[in-house]
Amino acid sequence: MTGLILNSVLLGGYYAILAVGLAFMYSVMKIINLAHGALIIFAAYGLHLLGAMDVPLYLSIALVGALMFGLGMGLHAAILSRASSGGALLPLLATFGLSILIDNLLFQVFGADNRSLAPLVGDLSWASFELPGNVFVGQLSLYILLAAIVIIAALEAVMRFTTLGRRIQATSQDRATASLLGINTARTAAIATGIALTTGVFAAAALGLRSAWAPYSGAAQLLFAFEVVVIGGVGSLWRVLVGAMVLAIAQSIGAAIHPQGFLIGGHLAFLMAVFFRLPTWRAAFAPIARKGVSA
């Protein structure tokens, strides 16, 4: 039982890091970025490429992070700002198309081989701490959980306590008024997109270290991230962490009942969250503030 709870919490950390970029993009820009998974895989190839040139992983994360930030700003200017002016459906279609484009581009460039970042960090990918009672805690899983908490805390701090954060909030709440007050809303939204994509680099590192990927692995990551965001709900980014924990616990309980129940457990939690939120969804994506987290 202790093992089950411990594992769920650690797995939740991984899901949180997968989902935080998606949640940030949605809460700030009202865009469901269906290319989120593909962009994570894109970043993972960046990390792998630098790793092959013997660049240390922390430095690779910084470099690819900078690249993804720039890419995010470009992406906003070229695609998202245009698409989001055309209604709620257009950004969905645009990012869906983008994900197909990225998947196939990655396949053309890197081929079909499965890759992993684990060889870059020696034994860390499978090292563990032994707790009393024959319980093992994977070191990597623990670091991923800590990274998720730090990233969410940092983003929350930026949103609350910095000028940039207030500009982003103002832009997301009412773009016309924000620009009346002298905020360059296009630039602010571009920066927010850049931030969202940068968090994807941490997701890429977590994915690459704990598992392996190939060019078409993005869709599976998007699914988990999407479930986390829906279960957690929008608003504070801490909801991402809660959503991730709920998903992980639901999956672990599912797996404890039957090995095939792992994914089904998660999907059930997701469906329950969807039904729980249906009336609020009808209210045109109003922030879900009053009710607690479901499931």
Add this chain to the structure above:
Amino acid sequence: MTQSSLTRRSLLACAGAALGSFTLGRSSAFAQSTATLKIGFISPISGPLAGFGQTDGYVLTQARDALAAGVTINGTGYGVELLDRDTQSDPARAGQLARDLINNDGVDVIVAVSTPETINPVSDACEAAGVPCISTVMPWEAWYFGRGAKPGEASPFKYTYHFGFGVDEFYEAYISQWSLIETNKKVGVMYPNDADGNAIRAVLAPKLIEAGYEVVDPGAYETGTSDFSQQIAQFRAAGVEIFNTFPIPPDFAAFWRQAAQQGLHRQIKIVQLAKTGLFPADIEALGGLGDNMASAAYWHRDFPYVSPTTGLTGAQLCDGYEAATGKQWTQQLGATLSAIDVAMAALAAAGDPKDRDSVAAVLPTLKADSIGGLVDFTSGPVKNVAHGPIIGTQWQVAETGDFDFNYVITENATDTNVPITGELRAYNA
């Protein structure tokens, strides 16, 4: 719903059109002095199954070069054209490509390679249209029974033929491989809930139990599962020393690292992989945990056979591939070429290679040499299937050379002509 009924209708229409064009095509072929034999080739070049297809381009180039001068069959000269198509790992597209090759390109035979997702829809399209189809690289049970044949009844297939491994070959290879190291005979198994996994669970696991192994099976898991704590705890508690699994590579990478976190890797002497661990990249992605993973190969560069189509030995084929691409050889090279070898042998044996029924008529009695050894449809487990080997192997860290791992042959129960090139090492040694 609309789409599936449309597909069915267009399938029937295609079948009719194929029958119609068959008589026309035949008479026009007689009118020409040198006819061209058209071979359709369908495989997954892109998409999630692309690991299987990535060497096909090279193999096709070799075959085209060898066949450029044409062939002589029954005293008549023919040109040979290979038309390759990419399924993009999509079963619906695979069937569509087959129908397109049949109706628009008028192919004489179709070769389909790798995975049920590729082969089954292509075989179905060929059977419906009456075009001979040769396939390999998937368990034959999933091909034969998976397409509606019933055990104990006559084969319902007239045009489609498959060769290669089945569960029996896995069983023989595993029993032979696992006797090489002293173990407690407790086998932990992780079979996913998919076509391969369920076939293996239903047929292989009972045979292992019969052979004196204790099978610890936590049950089927869904592909894409990201946490395996439950299964790992069960394997640890049961004290398994052999581990056997049929996962996709990313699932296995996640599973095995979690297993190592829990210390499971220290108790396991043989890690017997299938599906994952076919190709060097799968093992390289595991880093330090990849050394001494055992695998099973449907082809290996040390197979002592020559491809009649290209004149290449296994070593020549693989050396050529490594020189041309800079990448390590894979077992798919020989498997793909063997399918082309068999297709060419079928055309050569037919009275009239441009006549689909004439080609289909020789297939049940065909004994074809290939780079994978003799493919004998007269001695198969069922009418439309010929046996192929599964050879026990192990990935061992390479001391020298350009690549990280050597792929060593450790047992040869299903084809004793294949040389054993190394000794099986304990994983936890």
